[in-house]
Amino acid sequence: xxxxxxxxxxxxxxxxxxxxxxxxxxxxxxxxxxxxxxxxxxxxxxxxxxxxxxxxxxxxxxxxxxxxxxxxxxxxxxxxxxxxxxxxxxxxxxxxxxxxxxxxxxxxxxxxxxxxxxxxxxxxxxxxxxxxxxxxxxxxxxxxxxxxxxxxxxxxxxxxxxxxxxxxxxxxxxxxxxxxxxxxxxxxxxxxxxxxxxxxxxxxxxxxxxxxxxxxxxxxxxxxxxxxxxxxxxxxxxxxxxxxxxxxxxxxxxxxxxxxxxxxxxxxxxxxxxxxxxxxxxxxxxxxxxxxxxx
Amino acid sequence: xxxxxxxxxxxxxxxxxxxxxxxxxxxxxxxxxxxxxxxxxxxxxxxxxxxxxxxxxxxxxxxxxxxxxxxxxxxxxxxxxxxxxxxxxxxxxxxxxxxxxxxxxxxxxxxxxxxxxxxxxxxxxxxxxxxxxxxxxxxxxxxxxxxxxxxxxxxxxxxxxxxxxxxxxxxxxxxxxxxxxxxxxxxxxxxxxxxxxxxxxxxxxxxxxxxxxxxxxxxxxxxxxxxxxxxxxxxxxxxxxxxxxxxxxxxxxxxxxxxxxxxxxxxxxxxxxxxxx
Numbered sequence: 049x050x051x052x053x054x055x056x057x058x059x060x061x062x063x064x065x066x067x068x069x070x071x072x073x074x075x076x077x078x079x080x081x082x083x084x085x086x087x088x089x090x091x092x093x094x095x096x097x098x099x100x101x102x103x104x105x106x107x108x109x110x111x112x113x114x115x116x117x118x119x120x121x122x123x124x125x126x127x128x129x130x131x132x133x134x135x136x137x138x139x140x141x142x143x144x145x146x147x148x149x150x151x152x153x154x155x156x157x158x159x160x161x162x163x164x165x166x167x168x169x170x171x172x173x174x175x176x177x178x179x180x181x182x183x184x185x186x187x188x189x190x191x192x193x194x195x196x197x198x199x200x201x202x203x204x205x206x207x208x209x210x211x212x213x214x215x216x217x218x219x220x221x222x223x224x225x226x227x228x229x230x231x232x233x234x235x236x237x238x239x240x241x242x243x244x245x246x247x248x249x250x251x252x253x254x255x256x257x258x259x260x261x262x263x264x265x266x267x268x269x270x271x272x273x274x275x276x277x278x279x280x281x282x283x284x285x286x287x288x289x290x291x292x293x294x295x296x297x298x299x300x301x302x303x304x305x306x307x308x309x310x311x312x313x314x315x316x317x318x319x320x321x322x323x324x325x326x327x328x329x330x331x332x333x334x335x336x337x338x339x340x341x342x343x
Numbered sequence: 344x345x346x347x348x349x350x351x352x353x354x355x356x357x358x359x360x361x362x363x364x365x366x367x368x369x370x371x372x373x374x375x376x377x378x379x380x381x382x383x384x385x386x387x388x389x390x391x392x393x394x395x396x397x398x399x400x401x402x403x404x405x406x407x408x409x410x411x412x413x414x415x416x417x418x419x420x421x422x423x424x425x426x427x428x429x430x431x432x433x434x435x436x437x438x439x440x441x442x443x444x445x446x447x448x449x450x451x452x453x454x455x456x457x458x459x460x461x462x463x464x465x466x467x468x469x470x471x472x473x474x475x476x477x478x479x480x481x482x483x484x485x486x487x488x489x490x491x492x493x494x495x496x497x498x499x500x501x502x503x504x505x506x507x508x509x510x511x512x513x514x515x516x517x518x519x520x521x522x523x524x525x526x527x528x529x530x531x532x533x534x535x536x537x538x539x540x541x542x543x544x545x546x547x548x549x550x551x552x553x554x555x556x557x558x559x560x561x562x563x564x565x566x567x568x569x570x571x572x573x574x575x576x577x578x579x580x581x582x583x584x585x586x587x588x589x590x591x592x593x594x595x596x597x598x599x600x601x602x603x604x605x606x607x608x609x610x611x612x613x614x615x616x617x618x619x620x
Contacts, residue, residue, distance in 0.1 A: 110524050153526065153528050153529060155529050155530060156528050156529075156530050157528050161526065165524065166521055166524040168517045168520070168521060169517075172515075172518055172520070172521040174518060174522075174535075174536070174539070186525045189522070189526045237525065243524075
């Protein structure tokens with residue numbers, strides 16, 4: 049309550065309507081009334097089995113999807129205007145957004161709505177740009193001048209260890225290097241928060257552990273708030289200050305674990321192992337229960 | 344890279360070497376050791392079969408007849424000029440199609456309301472076989488250059504439009520999301536994300552467009568015109584000059600092959616990032 053809240057989600061719900069195999073429309077609840085506030089500079093992990101709505105929740109935080117109910121604030125600024133509730137409001141809303149969806153940015157002006165960056169599972173670095181262009185492009189979107197762009201891009205690329213492959217295309221890089229590029233791209237804009245959607249899922253175990261260490265080193269004392277979505281319990285325990293467990297259908301917060309182990313942490317720290325054990329048991333219970341329902 | 348450093352070439356030297364490389368890559372297959380073994384016997388058979396009256400020589404001209412007809416047409420009929428006319432019309436029609444179909448396709452793929460307002464119109468018009476437009480076009484434009492260019496344009500327009508629109512629509516949403524979060528405006532998204540992501544598919548669609556445009560070139564020139572390969576072809580038919588007809592057919596084939604190879608080359612140069620080296 050000391051005004052240190054970076055991201056605040058208030059009673060976020062997201063409903064989809066899908067058509068099932070019999071051709072009947074049915075409702076699907078991706079998130080149900082999720083309330084979450086994340087303090088500045090913390091590393092938070094959203095953990096849960098796949099398909100529990102945690103990625104959807106992250107996209108709602110980033111403003112890439114509109115929530116059905118609820119509001120998100122990033123650094124005190126509302127991410128999306130709430131959906132209309134009365135008929136008249138609905139008509140006005142439809143009229144206003146009949147050409148462009150409310151999720152779209154300005155037509156001609158590059159301007160980030162919020163000071164955040166996002167990293168995706170398969171990196172989502174642009175394959176048609178070189179390593180350097182990938183970073184300068186995002187800096188250009190933030191309105192930096194050409195000389196500054198180059199300078200800042202070089203600084204962050206050197207920091208992640210890609211200084212030697214500036215003019216290579218992402219297809220010429222290894223998976224780990226591509227992920228580093230995504231890190232450099234996100235860090236270079238010096239955001240207040242970085243949202244990561246399963247950032248280490250596509251690399252092998254050894255690379256993953258190295259990347260995790262690199263990430264912590266890069267973030268060291270930068271004060272950037274991190275939200276990571278993952279289904280890897282060990283990763284969550286090693287990286288985060290707080291783990292938030294999502295339970296599937298409907299996606300809600302089931303448990304929270306605060307981890308007070310000081311950094312730098314050892315991977316085999318007994319407390320981390322204990323937390324991992326508890327979380328695994330919890331998730332296993334969820335999965336067992338689910339299979340009972342389906343039978 | 345290394346070769347360039349070695350010879351220290353620039354400007355003209357690089358251009359000629361580039362052209363040489365292009366020609367070798369594109370048409371080298373014709374003179375490869377494997378194909379030569381097929382080509383020479385084929386040419387020999389072509390020469391020998393009509394000569395020994397296995398086929399009547401009046402209907403099946405020999406290779407030397409065709410070569411002589413080619414020489415005659417170059418000297419007396421200005422074949423090269425006709426080729427240039429045809430190429431000019433072909434390029435004009437194709438470029439108009441490229442510069443209208445790609446932007447329209449991009450807008451249709453980018454924005455749902457635009458798509459909903461325009462797509463059904465094109466869905467009705469596109470399946471009409473382009474040759475079916477010939478009578479109406481002749482009445483509207485008369486016989487002449489505008490009608491021919493319009494028909495060529497029509498042949499290339501729809502394949503380019505539909506493939507571009509589809510490729511833009513299927514752009515990987517993660518690229519868009521990540522650019523959006525960084526603050527890209529919609530214009531930036533179109534110029535820097537949608538277009539580049541769809542570029543491979545767009546070039547493919549232009550190749551399809553080229554094939555159909557070539558068909559329309561011949562049809563247009565056969566129906567109305569005083570110039571071009573199609574015109575020469577009809578003229579040769581009227582005078583029953585079979586060797587001249589064969590020359591025209593071969594020339595058309597070469598034009599098609601050449602334009603496809605140019606597009607392949609452009610694809611290689613533009614979509615360099617796809618080649619994982």
